[in-house]
Amino acid sequence: MSEIFNDALHARRLMREEFELHRHASYQRAYRDLNGELLNDRGRAAHVDPYSLFMGNGARAYCYASEELRDWWEDHDRPTVESFEAHWWRGRFGYREEHPGSRLREIA
Template sequence: MSALVRAGFADYRAARDAYDSVLTLAYDRAEAATNGALLNARGKAKGVDPATLFLGPAVRAYAYASPELVEHWEQHPRVTFTEFEQWWIREREAEYVAAIA
C-alpha cells in the first residue's frame, strides 16, 4: 500500500474518531436537556435505539424523535458525518496553510 493511501486511511480514521466524540457529546447533551425523553411513542413502540437518531437520515431521526428532542435540535442541530467531514477537512487545510506560511 502506498504512503499516500495509508495517510488517507489514517486521516479518515482520525475524522471518524473525532466524529464519534461529537456524537457522544451530542447524545449526552440531548439526553440531559430532554430528561431522557429522546423517543416519541412511535419510536418507543418500534424499539428504536435512541442513539441511532443521531446517525443516518434526518427523515428517520425526526420521525422517531420526541418533541423535546426536536426542540433541542432547533438550538443544537444534528451534525451528519458529511457536514462534520467538510468542517474537519477545512480545519486540516487551515492548519496546513498556517504551518507553511
C-alpha cells in the same frame, strides 16, 4: 499502496474517531437537556434505541424523535458525518469558507 492513499486512510480513521466522540457528546447533552425525552410515542412503541437517532438516516431520526429533540436539533444541529468532515478538514488544514482557493467551499 501509495503513501498518499495510506495518509488519506489514516486521516479518515482519525476523523471518524473524532466524529464518534462528537456524536456521543451530542447525544449525552441532548439526553441531559431533555431529561431523557428523546423519543416520540411511535419511537417508544417500536422500541427504538434513542442513541440510534444520532446516526444514520435523518428521515428515520425525525420520524421517531420527540418534538423536543427535533427542536433541540434546530438549535444544536443533528450530527452528520458529512458536516463534521467538512468542518474537520477546514480546521485541520486552516481552510475557511471564504478562502479563495478552497474547494471545500464547493463541497460544504
